[in-house]
Amino acid sequence: MISNFLNWLDHRTGYKHLAHEMLIERIPGGARWRYVWGSTLTFTFFIQMVTGIALAMAYSANGKHAWESVYYIQNEMTLGWLVRGIHHFAAQAMVVLLVFHLVQVVIDGAYRAPREINFWLGLVLMQIVLGLGLTGYLLPWDQKGYYATKVATGIVGSTPVVGESMQKLMQGGAEYGHHTLTRFFALHVTVLPGLMLAFLVLHIYVFRRHKITVRDAERAPDASFWPDQILKDAIACMAVLAAVMGLAIWKGAELSAPANPAEAYNAARPEWYYLFLFRFLKFGWVSQMGEATGLGEAFGAVVIPGALMTVLIAMPIIAYYRGGHRFNVYYLWFVVLGAIGLTGLALYEDRYSDRGMEFRFDEHQAHVDGERAIELASRNGIPADGALALVNADPHIQGPKLFRTYCAECHQPASMAPFFKRTKEDGTSEAILPKAPELADLMTRHVSFGSRDWTRQILVNFAGHLAHTKNMPEVKQEQVTALLDEEGSGMAYWSKEHREMLNDAANANDVTALVEFLYAQSGRQDALPPDDKQYLRGREIFEMGQLTKGSFESACAECHSLHVRGEAEVAFDGGLPDLTNYGGSDWNRRFLSDPAAVYGENNAMPAFGDQLSPQELDLLARWLAGDYE
Amino acid sequence: MTDNSSAANSSPAASSSGDVDEHGFPRRGMLYKGVAMILGAIITIIPIVPVVGMVLDPLLRKKRAVGPTGPKVDADKFIEVAKLAQLKVGEPVQMPVIADQRDFWNTFPNQAVGSVYLTLQPDGKIECFNARCPHLGCTVNFRSGDNIFYCPCHDSSFNADGTRKNDIPPRDLDPLEVKQNDDGGILVKFENFRVGVHDRTVV
Numbered sequence: 001m002i003s004n005f006l007n008w009l010d011h012r013t014g015y016k017h018l019a020h021e022m023l024i025e026r027i028p029g030g031a032r033w034r035y036v037w038g039s040t041l042t043f044t045f046f047i048q049m050v051t052g053i054a055l056a057m058a059y060s061a062n063g064k065h066a067w068e069s070v071y072y073i074q075n076e077m078t079l080g081w082l083v084r085g086i087h088h089f090a091a092q093a094m095v096v097l098l099v100f101h102l103v104q105v106v107i108d109g110a111y112r113a114p115r116e117i118n119f120w121l122g123l124v125l126m127q128i129v130l131g132l133g134l135t136g137y138l139l140p141w142d143q144k145g146y147y148a149t150k151v152a153t154g155i156v157g158s159t160p161v162v163g164e165s166m167q168k169l170m171q172g173g174a175e176y177g178h179h180t181l182t183r184f185f186a187l188h189v190t191v192l193p194g195l196m197l198a199f200l201v202l203h204i205y206v207f208r209r210h211k212i213t214v215r216d217a218e219r220a221p222d223a224s225f226w227p228d229q230i231l232k233d234a235i236a237c238m239a240v241l242a243a244v245m246g247l248a249i250w251k252g253a254e255l256s257a258p259a260n261p262a263e264a265y266n267a268a269r270p271e272w273y274y275l276f277l278f279r280f281l282k283f284g285w286v287s288q289m290g291e292a293t294g295l296g297e298a299f300g301a302v303v304i305p306g307a308l309m310t311v312l313i314a315m316p317i318i319a320y321y322r323g324g325h326r327f328n329v330y331y332l333w334f335v336v337l338g339a340i341g342l343t344g345l346a347l348y349e350d351r352y353s354d355r356g357m358e359f360r361f362d363e364h365q366a367h368v369d370g371e372r373a374i375e376l377a378s379r380n381g382i383p384a385d386g387a388l389a390l391v392n393a394d395p396h397i398q399g400p401k402l403f404r405t406y407c408a409e410c411h412q413p414a415s416m417a418p419f420f421k422r423t424k425e426d427g428t429s430e431a432i433l434p435k436a437p438e439l440a441d442l443m444t445r446h447v448s449f450g451s452r453d454w455t456r457q458i459l460v461n462f463a464g465h466l467a468h469t470k471n472m473p474e475v476k477q478e479q480v481t482a483l484l485d486e487e488g489s490g491m492a493y494w495s496k497e498h499r500e501m502l503n504d505a506a507n508a509n510d511v512t513a514l515v516e517f518l519y520a521q522s523g524r525q526d527a528l529p530p531d532d533k534q535y536l537r538g539r540e541i542f543e544m545g546q547l548t549k550g551s552f553e554s555a556c557a558e559c560h561s562l563h564v565r566g567e568a569e570v571a572f573d574g575g576l577p578d579l580t581n582y583g584g585s586d587w588n589r590r591f592l593s594d595p596a597a598v599y600g601e602n603n604a605m606p607a608f609g610d611q612l613s614p615q616e617l618d619l620l621a622r623w624l625a626g627d628y629e
Numbered sequence: 630m631t632d633n634s635s636a637a638n639s640s641p642a643a644s645s646s647g648d649v650d651e652h653g654f655p656r657r658g659m660l661y662k663g664v665a666m667i668l669g670a671i672i673t674i675i676p677i678v679p680v681v682g683m684v685l686d687p688l689l690r691k692k693r694a695v696g697p698t699g700p701k702v703d704a705d706k707f708i709e710v711a712k713l714a715q716l717k718v719g720e721p722v723q724m725p726v727i728a729d730q731r732d733f734w735n736t737f738p739n740q741a742v743g744s745v746y747l748t749l750q751p752d753g754k755i756e757c758f759n760a761r762c763p764h765l766g767c768t769v770n771f772r773s774g775d776n777i778f779y780c781p782c783h784d785s786s787f788n789a790d791g792t793r794k795n796d797i798p799p800r801d802l803d804p805l806e807v808k809q810n811d812d813g814g815i816l817v818k819f820e821n822f823r824v825g826v827h828d829r830t831v832v
Contacts, residue, residue, distance in 0.1 A: 024652055026654075043672065046673075046676070047676045050676055050677055050680045051676065051679075051680055053680070053684075054679075054680040054683040054684050055683075057683075057684060058683070058686075065734075065735075068734040068735065069733075069734060071734060072733055072734040073683075076692075076694075076733075076734075077683055077686045077690075078682050078683055078685065078686040078689045078690065079679040079682035079683050079686075080683050080686070082679040082682075083679050083680055083682075083683045086676060086679065221654075221655050222653075222654060223654050223655055224652060224654040226665070227657050227661055227662045227665040227666075228654075228655075228657070230665050230669065231661070231664065231665040231668065234665060234668035234669045234672060235668065237672045238668060238671070238672050241672055241675060241676065245675070377734065380699075380736055381698075381731055381734065381735055381736025382734050382735050382736065383735070383736065383737075383738075384735065384737055
């Protein structure tokens, strides 16, 4: 019955002959593991096609929707994270397998006459794979892909004569915009895969025409492609699939923060398989040669790789001559090992060297920003103006960036001390000293300013806590001296006078109560409510200065103004610094825009009301106060 | 492949082994071929499985990807669509349903997510129909001259009380639950129903 049907089908289609043609292929010397690379590449391309179809059904190639749709694929859709992860890692696997395939072909001499054309077809396929990688990397429209691809299109633009036009054609215009995405998307899902299929068919057709290249036909009995080589190929493909799926499940494809043309992305790096070129361009002599030849960036990024590629293309011709094959093999190892060496160097510098310190910091921040952006998007959906609007209005993302720009040099986070150096005229570097207390750790984004511990330090160890202010420039020294004077009449004196009393075990609960009361003025979420006993005890101490053991020479309320949170009347009117909402976002805003208005005459901090926009002030103030969700 | 047998004969390795198949290659048992075939099938199917899952997402998803959302939708899914003063006794009035529109990754504030007809009955009750035609989902018009709802797409028509006037639509207009609040607001439990079928099921 079945056999009848198959005969009927064969009579009309001739499939048996086709299957025979495809499967029964003589392999002199038997199946070998070294022949598997072409099959693994074809298999990986198959993976990319099926996963790519699913991704294309959910992706939106538009500057306001690209990141957003990828976010949706990654976080909301059934198995979207896995499909995207497989596509992401299979793309990288393809590059690795491509190198293996090329090395095997050259070592075995499979590029030699009469197989020259097929070698060139293979090199065309290589360019298509690299093109697919480049176009695909931009599509998520995140900071990582956006800035990495900007460098790549910039390199294209630096090519002599045709560069500018080429860049415009790729980008759809002089700058990145909607059409950059539509063009890259169309290239990535229609033009390049179409070319890939066409050239793959040609490549396999010509391969079958000339048969497999065998170096030692006598090593074993001849075997057939089916089932001998297919079994080996299938096992190799399985290993590739396991690696790709393993990485997709274990690491996953990252989605960093939405692309922001206005914000520098300091951790911009190309995909790892382009790192060798990235590192090559950083050599001083490459730039000098570019300068000397008048080619600029194109020297290192286009001319040199082009020359290396030309030799690769010429390999079949070179092999016509005596010793040509040996030259080709050495040459390939030279290029491959050189690329591996440069990749290793680039990775080492970024991961471990002092030079990579800022890269590592920025990469970590970008990672945190990306996760935060995803969290924001998943709360109430993304507004019409895109995820970037959410990111730009978020204190948790913008606060640390503003802090780093405007605050961190004086209020140095201890963990970032090596970042603050200046190069002297003799070439040596010296540290820039902190000029104010540490307020926050930018690596972990933990804010210490306004915390319970901060307030305790202010009470118990005022001069010590603010000791960095001694590094202030000459013109501020008068204020600093007055601020830190433990023999004067200010807070430094008060703190020193009462240190013993505050540290007395009998007063421990009282000090905690006072700290809690002051902390509650910030309105932070984890503060005690105003009807709490401890809070009320703190309020009493603030007003009367009476502790369990001893009493303050002058109570807090005698020197400080404070409009107690939640109370209608202004309770205390002692003077500056005004502690109303101390450590809360209102106080921070007032203080940042004009510190002297809050601190009075001993203030040494510059005002930021003119340097920051009201929106920036708000973001910074809210981040420092933790006043956001 | 016509030269297979002669090639096999000339190959000393193959002929010396003796045990060759019809093409002159070393004979492989069913187990060998079976393993090759199964591995081939596995590596083909595994990448397809998550892809199928992702493509079937609209069927597998629990949360609605598109629909009204936000503060205008109350806990029982009612949305305010009009004030009592805007209604007319015995004559349907068309009102847009305004709420935040969830659209996959986006939330667009204050969008018209659909429209309804509201009629104040002489006894003070309020009748409400979804303006979407139950035939194939176009929006019906109210023709006050004939006192009918009429669909411009395929000529479905309905009486003012929502009952079918011809056999084109599979069912009467879809009524929606109505409630009023203390401020004279009319709230409607806005739902769309499957079109083209006799039974009324929420989509």
